[in-house]
Amino acid sequence: MNLSRMLGQRAEAGRPVRVGLIGGGKFGSMYLTQARLTTGIHVLGIADLNPDRLRETLKRCGWPEEQSDTGSFAAALQSGRTFITDNAMDLIEADGLDVLIDATGDPAAGIRHCQAAIRNGRHIVMVNVEADALAGPLLARQAEKAGLVYSLAWGDQPALIAEHVDWARTCGFKVVCAGKGTRYLPSYHQLTPDTVWDTLRTYLALEHPEQINLKMFNSFLDGTKSGIEMTAVCNATGLVPQDDGLSFPPASRFELSSVCKPKENGGTLSRTGTTEVTSSLYRDGKDVPHHLAMGTYVVIEAETDYARQCFSEYHMLEDDTGQFAALYRPTHMIGMELGLSVASAALRGEPTGSAIGFHSDVVATTKKAMKAGEMLDGEGGFTVWGKQCPATASLAAGYLPLGLSHNVKLLRDVAQGQMLTWDDVAIDSTDEAYLFRRDMEQAFG
Structure with a gap:
């Protein structure tokens, strides 16, 4: 409740929190448009592979031209301006x-x-949830050992969901389920960058496919991003995925406590203490009224008759038994809220969500039948989507994590809908990301 005051004190002392950003895409640009206006924050540098495009992005974000391009990080440190580079390591090492x-x-x-x-003593805010899903538990452990913060990104849904879970547990509630909403139909698992535009244009105000990154948008619709984000939530909270991953049941925000409860209680879940993503579409393609497509939620359980009475008295969104109730947030503001993670890490030494264990994984799952010798193309592509899976099951089966499924050759024929294993592909065993992932499996398996 006092982060803005603490930032103000840093500003008055001439010691603003100095931030470096790698990646000037949509999330980064949304952070930048607010960071310039935040007292006590100095964006020391931005690294992007395309500096010219980044400068155009800064203009759209409201940055005066004279606020950037000072010639060096040292000059930026003294002047309070922002240095732009295409070298991420130079930014990380900047004084x-x-x-x-x-x-x-x-x-x-x-x-x-x-x-x-x-290595350089910097706190980390990991907007890159793909990296967190692949190896976040080990990254968080290494940061903690170094006395640093490794944090999920506030404003992105995983951090918001982790906060819902923390709220519930701090209030003494049993967490039944936590998650978010999305737009989903079963056929979306087969969407590709070539076919996703026909779906996107039905609900987004876009005129041409060139306006967006089709592969990125495809990962949101084909189920991959949901699997990645719910894996981050599980690893940050100790919740455990359902036995067969996400089922994407249709539900309005007023039906969350009826739908997202265990099957034995009349709901859809295979277990309690899990994650689920609700769909804004019924299976016939019609819109669910009052859906939660951009929001987040938690379902809690009343364990006494008096708690059930209070659920009713204070108009909680309870199910018809009064045993389960939901709390939701209708939307999220992506990078425009990221300043909370930055300030929390720098001023409180606390993450806004961080992996505490290896409870969930995201498995590369085929979109079509494929032949030996064909190449996988990773997240949002033509060949695989990411399915959430309990980490214990993934380790036991030797499943291939989605984060290592890009530009990988198949060694055998595979069927549509098959969850791939390490043995199905020719993996580069010298790749640094592969070795780090294997180290994580050893550390947490």
Whole structure:
């Protein structure tokens, strides 16, 4: 409740929190449009593979041209301006940097940047949830051992959901389920960058496919992003995925406590203490009224008659038995809220959600039947989507994590809908991300 006051004190003392951002895409740009206006924050530098495009992004975000491009990180440190570079490692090593934000979306790059940040004594805010799903538990452990914060990104749904869970447990409630909403139909698992536009144009105000990154948007619709984000939630909270992963039941925000409860209690869940993503579409394609497509939620259980009475008296969104109730947030503001993670890490030494164990995994699952010798193309592509799976089951079966399924050759024929294993592919056993993931499996398996 006092982060803004603490930032103000840092500003008055001439010691603003100095931030470095890697990746000037949508999430990064949304952070930048607010960071410039936040007292006590100095964006020391931004690293992006395309500096010219980044400068155009800064203009759209309201940055005066004279606020950036000072010639060096040292000059930026003295002047309070922002240095732009295409070299992420130079940014990580820059004198004075307090907090590093990785917003690249590339799991291998995220692991590499995080390890470099730890070596250089920087707190890490991991917008790159792909990296967190692949190896977040080990990254968080390494940061903690170094006395640093490794944090999920506030404003992104996993951190908000983790906060819901923490709220519930701090109030003494049993967490039945936590998650978010999305737009989903079973056929979406087969969507590709070539076919997703026909779906997107039915509900987004877009005129041309060139306006967006079709592969990125495809990962949101084909189920992959939901699997990645719910894996981050499980690993940050100790919740355990359902036996067969997410089922995406249709539900309005007023039906959450009726739908997202165990089957034995009349709901859809295979267990209590799990994650689920609700769909804004019925299976016939019609819209669910009052859906939660952009929001987050938690379902809790009343364990006494008096608690059930209070659920009713205070108009909680309870089910028809009064035993279960839901709390939800209708939307999230992505990078525009990221400042909470930055301030919490730098001023309180606390993450806004962080992996505490290896409870969930995201498994590469085929979109179509494929032949030996064909290449996988990873998240949002033509060949695989990411299915959430309990970590114990993933380790036992030797499943291939989605984050290592890009540009990988199949060694055998596979069927549509098959969860791939390490033995199904030719993996580069010298790859740094592969080795780090294997280290994590050893550390937490």
